[in-house]
Amino acid sequence: MKIPLAAIHRLSLYYRTLLGVRDDDFISSDEIAKRTGFTAAQVRKDLAYFGQFGIPSKGYRIDELKRTISKILGTDKAWDVALIGVGNLGMALLAYKGFEPQGFKIKCAFDNDLRKIGRALEGVVIQDISELKPTLKKEKIRIAIVTVRSDSAQEVVDMLVKAGVTAILNFAPIRPRVPKDVDVLNIDLAIELERLAYFLTRSEKRR
Amino acid sequence: MKIPLAAIHRLSLYYRTLLGVRDDDFISSDEIAKRTGFTAAQVRKDLAYFGQFGIPSKGYRIDELKRTISKILGTDKAWDVALIGVGNLGMALLAYKGFEPQGFKIKCAFDNDLRKIGRALEGVVIQDISELKPTLKKEKIRIAIVTVRSDSAQEVVDMLVKAGVTAILNFAPIRPRVPKDVDVLNIDLAIELERLAYFLTRSEKRR
């Protein structure tokens, strides 16, 4: 069956909602919908893509549902992550507290600035970019976050692919080319602001 | 006419591509498609939502198209932006060089940490959060970036709405409630990693 990509995103949000609810109880699709802003039918359909977890007339067992979603998303295991580019944004992500609760740990960091190499931040020693491949192979790292400037982003992505990385969260404002078995998720901060500017322009026109 | 939200996102990417091309020439939908990874029909349809800019047998005038897209997105004007929460991520965004070329300028920053208030970063003096409403009103700021911890995010968003902000880029891992004339774009970094983990889990199963 073909699962809409958007469903995965919603699943993450359902999971977040469940974290704020007492465990030892049931929750209905209606209640999840209310708390996340989606519709009840959508919640049920999304969950049904992956099996039948609900009990008619009661809803979903919260603790079970949490475990199930976590397993679907793959956040039931811990994932080690590599960070490439320890500039402002990279440092902020190193210090970001939101990753570990979801099972992600930035295990190693790389930069090409000699002044940074060898320094430790948040318990992670910054390594020279030339160490990238051996370290990633050794640590069996499959996920990387790219926060380098756009002019070296493609080069870094190529190195990551060669080092066996298959999932990349890219903050550089380019869309890197990768083999099709590698997943890239692009976050372009300026583009997000552009979308807001579009809405703003529209709504000001409407007045 | 109803314009798909995704079309706006693509428009931003077309624009980025055009920046890397000589001005005084034409470009075909096919060429734009090739450079952005979408299809030519999609490029033409997206542009056609907003008017007829192309010349049959030649393509689109690059300089004109750039101006046109910029106008559609609203990036032809400069936008002043407020930043709330000068933690690691907030500081990184303050220093981020990618906003200004697209017409966004972080004009003021707020925090509630007394040790930070009064300090200047990147030429922006950090103000006490109590100054938020008067400053935003005075500066007529409509766009805000929220990088506070999740437990105060809703409160901050409420303040922003009261101060007249109608577009919010939110990095706190909650979905704030806002009146329907306010647009919120949520970037949840952990959720993005969860999507990658999902792909990774799937592709490992396939082997």
Next chain:
DNA sequence: AACTGTGAAATTATTCACAGCT
């Protein structure tokens, strides 16, 4: 009675394919 799971219908988005302009 209450709530799930799911086909069918409706809606939304994308792709096709070609008439028409330069």
Next chain:
DNA sequence: AGCTGTGAATAATTTCACAGTT
């Protein structure tokens, strides 16, 4: 001849609505 603009066709996603289960 080449490339746009766009209706029509197709595909994807969401919503509806209800049969079935507890």
